[in-house]
Amino acid sequence: MNWLENEVALITGAGSGLGLALVERFLEEGAQVAVLERSAEKVDALRSRFGAAVVAVQGDVRRYDDNARAVAAAVERFGKLDCFVGNAAVWDHAASLMDLTPEQLDNGFDELFSINVKGYLLGAKAAAPALIASQGSIIFTLSNSSFYPGGGGPLYTASKHAATGLIRELAYELAPKVRVNGVGPCGMASDLRGPASLGQDGLRIMDSRTPEGIASILPLQFFPQTADFTGPFVLLASRANNRTLSGVMINADAGLGIRGIRHAAGGLQL
Numbered sequence: 001m002n003w004l005e006n007e008v009a010l011i012t013g014a015g016s017g018l019g020l021a022l023v024e025r026f027l028e029e030g031a032q033v034a035v036l037e038r039s040a041e042k043v044d045a046l047r048s049r050f051g052a053a054v055v056a057v058q059g060d061v062r063r064y065d066d067n068a069r070a071v072a073a074a075v076e077r078f079g080k081l082d083c084f085v086g087n088a089a090v091w092d093h094a095a096s097l098m099d100l101t102p103e104q105l106d107n108g109f110d111e112l113f114s115i116n117v118k119g120y121l122l123g124a125k126a127a128a129p130a131l132i133a134s135q136g137s138i139i140f141t142l143s144n145s146s147f148y149p150g151g152g153g154p155l156y157t158a159s160k161h162a163a164t165g166l167i168r169e170l171a172y173e174l175a176p177k178v179r180v181n182g183v184g185p186c187g188m189a190s191d192l193r194g195p196a197s198l199g200q201d202g203l204r205i206m207d208s209r210t211p212e213g214i215a216s217i218l219p220l221q222f223f224p225q226t227a228d229f230t231g232p233f234v235l236l237a238s239r240a241n242n243r244t245l246s247g248v249m250i251n252a253d254a255g256l257g258i259r260g261i262r263h264a265a266g267g268l269q270l
């Protein structure tokens with residue numbers, strides 16, 4: 001059964017990592033897919049790998065016009081838009097309040113929030129008329145940092161908390177036509193980088209994390225691959241499976257919320 005047959009999705013930041021895994025999974029599930037991605041190299045790679053099956057638009061989620069161009073390209077090629085996935089983001093490599101100079105805090109906030117929060121809002125604005133017409137849905141990629149401290153510094157954690165507010169507000173405002181939900185993954189190996197204003201644009205997440213370190217804090221005790229997070233997105237995007245979920249945030253975090261006081265995992269001996 002293909003759960004996304006005849007659905008059209010636009011995914012931001014889908015040139016690598018989770019977004020790319022979503023492109024692969026949504027295509028497998030029968031969807032038609034468009035992408036808005038900042039990196040020209042990644043856009044070229046998408047075009048040569050997927051050809052006409054994927055509409056890849058180069059642009060920046062911080063600009064409304066680029067979001068509108070991506071929506072228009074999806075609608076022009078596929079005739080409609082059913083699902084907008086806001087996914088492009090940057091991390092702050094857990095730079096703490098005390099690590100950052102006042103100037104870094106100031107500039108880092110503007111850059112990180114403009115991608116992680118304003119980018120979702122502008123994407124939702126650009127996609128809303130098409131989604132209202134199709135009675136479709138919005139999904140925002142959240143994070144364990146949408147719910148808990150210590151997975152990032154204050155900039156990233158606050159930005160991912162802010163995205164939960166966008167989900168609640170937009171789910172309220174766009175009902176009854178558009179469902180608005182989120183998926184919050186835990187750590188994974190991707191190309192996730194940091195703000196240029198913090199000097200982190202060349203630094204990837206796995207430069208400051210290890211697979212073993214990530215696995216050890218998760219009750220399910222494994223290091224997830226990007227594809228392991230795609231199921232909840234399919235569920236939320238699927239009309240057949242989701243008539244009722246709106247304003248819902250799925251913690252796809254391998255059990256982080258039920259860590260014990262003494263040990264990360266419970267007592268099951270494998």
Ligand code: NAD
Pocket residue numbers: 012013014015016017018019036037038039042059060061062087088089090115119141142143144184185186187188189190191192193205
């Ligand atoms: P990634 O860097 O591999 O993917 C993000 C993509 O967004 C990149 O291709 C990047 O070029 C693009 N991008 C960045 N800024 C952009 C902009 N201004 N305009 C357009 N595109 C832009 O990283 P990822 O880990 O796959 O990140 C995807 C989502 O997953 C993010 O929302 C991130 O916060 C979330 N997430 C990641 C992790 C993790 O451990 N990697 C954990 C929890 C949540």
